[in-house]
Amino acid sequence: MAERFPTSQNEIESVPTQLSGMSLQEDAADQLAQLVQHEASGTQYNVSGGQTIIGEQTNVIGDTSQAQSSTQGPQQRSSSVNFNLEECQAELKQYYIDEMGKVNLLPWVPDAVADMESIFVDLELVKQESNFRSSEGVKRLESNEDLISLKTVQGQRVNRVIVLGDAGSGKSTMAANIAYRWAGLTEDSQSPLSKFKLVFLISLHEIQDNKVSLVDLIFQLILPEDSQVSKEGLKSYITSNAKDVLLLIDGMDEDSCGILKVRSNEITKALHNRKLRSCCVILTTRPHRIGELGEHLRHYTQVKLSGFSLENIFKYIKMFFKEDTDKNDTLIQKLKQGPHILALAAIPVLLLMICLLWEGQCSLPSQKTQLYKNTLNHMWKRYKSKEGNNCPLDDEEMTDEMKSLVCKLGKVALYGIDRENEQVVFSEREFGIEIFNLGCQVGIITRERLRARMTVKESVTFLYKSFQDFCAGMYLAELLDSNQSEFDKVLRNLYVQRDDEYMLHSPYILDFCCGIQPRTSHILFKQTLSHSLECPALQGSVINISVHLSNIFESQLSYAELVSLCDNTDIRLGIKSVSYREVPYLLYLLKLSLESSSRHDGFILSKLVAIQIEIGNEPWLPTLLEFTPNLNMLDIFLGKKLDGNFSTTSQ
Template sequence: MKPITQYTLTLNGENETDKTRTEYKKIPLKSYEDMLSFDKNRILITAESGYGKSTLLKKIAYDWAVLQRDTHVTQQKRESPLSKYELVFLLEINQMKAKFNITDEIYSQILPHNDFGKKSVENYMTQNPEKVLILLDGADEIPFERLQMANEDFSVNNVLSFKSLKRCKVIVTSRQSTALKLLTCNPDFTRVNIVGFDEKNKKEYIRNYFSNFDPQYHDYVLSEISKSETLRSLGEIPLFLWLMCSSLTQAGSRLPDRITELLSDAVNIIHKQKMSKYCTSKPSEKLTEKAFNELVAKLGQVALESLMKKSHAQNSFTVSEFDSEDLVSLGCEVGLLTRVQFMHGIEEVEQVHFYHMIFMQFCCSVYLSGMAESNPDKFNDHMSKLLDGDVERIEYLLRFCSGRTKKAAEFVIHLIKKRLSVSNNISPVGLQRYICLHRIIMLSLFEAKLGSAVKPLAMDEWVRFPYDLKGEDLLAAHLFHSKPTNTI
């Protein structure tokens, strides 16, 4: 089945009446196959967390492998744009060594025991570029400055900026903030924005998810997801639609109207499903609710330590970074963690990942919100350091903290307000940060249901709306009874 996430292609072109401005035309795409059919050899896929950037690249690699397995020339094989590629490499940027060398990483991440030498692969890619597809996942998961510093042949930086492998098709994924930086290296990227599910897609996803249920239940699930602007907005994001469906597997289930409550419910349901499947019937061998919450907080402490490392915060850990092997095993058992084994060079490496970055930030919020009650000074210190870094990547952490306790919400709102008052919104990067802080403080107020905090804020200078209001943003803006404007 084709992925039903929708894509929008953005092609840039000069405005004929003003050569200093850039215009964009948007073309809706039916599937990734449309994307592969374009002439340009550098494609930048942008979307925020949960929209399926990594899943899309895995889908492309999987479909190519299926085509290769079929030795017969079928109609599907003839029509697929993947059929022209003899080699497809899917590489995770956050797993790369300091040189970010693509051929080195092909051997580290994919071909550790292959008889072909590195030079043979380089020669093939150079001599047959039209037969090679390179998929680079997660440019936003490492500091952009580290990518720029690696400038040898076949480095990610040189490949993305058209200094190496110019005629190979290369696709890279990133969140918006890093995408803006990538465009400074190569403004001629073909940009593909994943825009998520429309109403038709939601219905199709729900039918597939609840295929064993009565069709009337499909209508009930859709009505639950459509009952508020928040849920309708979240339902556009594939990860959150999956979480909502997971929360509605029991007849009579209802959805909450805040994202923090949704994650809490979904995590508990996943935990119960996993435990009922893998654990014995002995009560002593099952986690109590208290023990489960303690487990989430312990995992959150590890997550916080990673997020505090501004230079390389990412969703990959060694077992030794956790308190014990038992903590990792239990985290995997309840569905919050996964183990990944792969070859790095000649060594077998085991890593531990949170199921998704959003789960990682949820666990972190459980740990931090408890700290806001027990040790406010320490909470403020941690939160200040996080807010001085890449705020966009911790949006959900801030919202979850705000939704969990009133005290955490008040701290978060106060700290963001201080930064908004001194924010430089003149430069493009400064404006992007200003908008991000602005959205998060609005959504934190909404998440915490702190209507009482709005009145003293309503006259502040920052309470203006320098971005289009829709979905949750629009709902949060309604907390302020003044008429929003779209100018700074």
């Protein structure tokens, strides 16, 4: 829960290069296993010049780009297996047009659909260079297609990209849009996507078998049951022409069957850069799961998905209210007046909720927790009206019946999390028939049909991952009131320790829990301080409290309550990576300071000694400096440094 700030440039640069020699050893082991396997079947091999030659196919240990240029030339390598590329392209494109061409604006309203082209708004993507903490270390991308046009410092094509985004930030929609754009390309298109002959979009939460091969998965999830494509031909083509293939792997954090833990699986090998190295792979995940790539992260260029820019927030609202200019204008004006709600609007799923609530009642909360409460109340009202019960409901508070449903759903969601996995796919049996049916009728959960091998399996997922987190957070808050020991046990399970750092499986769960039961903020903050003061390795270090800012804001703790958290304690606090999304949290602390009749040395701002900010010279920064007398490091990147009597760094 506490972590030490980097102390030197060498320390920062050494992290991603550990164990850098392992992948070559793994490749050699793979080649050896392949030799043994084919030797047993009587296949003849010639081994020469560091290459293992199998018939007409060439697999190179090391850098494949040179081998391709020397043995392949400008022509694609031939294959003895019959494969109709045009037929495969046609089947893929038809699938993407049919499945991705329509967007359900309100998933709990089946007929509320719109064309992908008419509603999609590009998200803000920021490439993080190796020197990621300076303004020169980032690059804003113009569109999703720029993800496949990235270059290394040496000018070579980047073949491994990982897109990091919080729950609801639009990762899955972005991946679907890339596949949809490829499907709609014409022969004379100048799009960067046109260089790919085949594009495969795979959602990890749909995989039911962690031993399934890539080609089998393509046939299970994408190609039609009566496909005319040869399975062996497709496998041969992908292997022989990997540079012409784009692989979109959505939801590393939603790998419910553990496929990424099976090192022998070829999908895992591709993600670990041990197979299909010239294939372009775009992987999406929530930030807290990035560490699971381990040493293989060094192969990836990291791109942060920041949600909507201010311009695109307003563009989305205009598209949503295209037939109601009054609603459009008043909502935009409302967002301009409040930084708290504007920060929420940058997250696509939350902006959808904001538009939905504004359409119905023209009022908005400032906390994320209340926004989800209001949205679920809206869904509950719709369900009740269909049942013929139009009784008025309080927009701010849930009925007991609704709370009971959410908590029962949340119990299943919460206990689906352990230190290794986070369950996102459930069975009807886990919920029980009564809760399952009610949850589906309201629209919080939904049934999916997944193909696995020759069978069709039915599974259950939450409408959005953030809905799953909200339900889990509400149940956790109920545990705090009813069963303190069980609450403590579950809370420990939500954290996973990597080295000296504690990371949350799902930060949203605790945000929601704090918004529902403010006492949770006290417990979380005290635990962080206790761990930092008791752990010898962390004693004297600056304690990073970034994760607690959203907890405090959601719980709306008072000045006196915040003073009690760290009063009479000799600690030094720091805040890492404050983006515009976290600005409202700092502004809330400043607001409490300004409203207080007297300053107290025990207030959080008085304990701050280091802040790292991802924004420019904002007008509120001088006020922040006034209330942080012990601040001795202010690091500003993606913007200009401030002048003042304090030190700044830009490592």
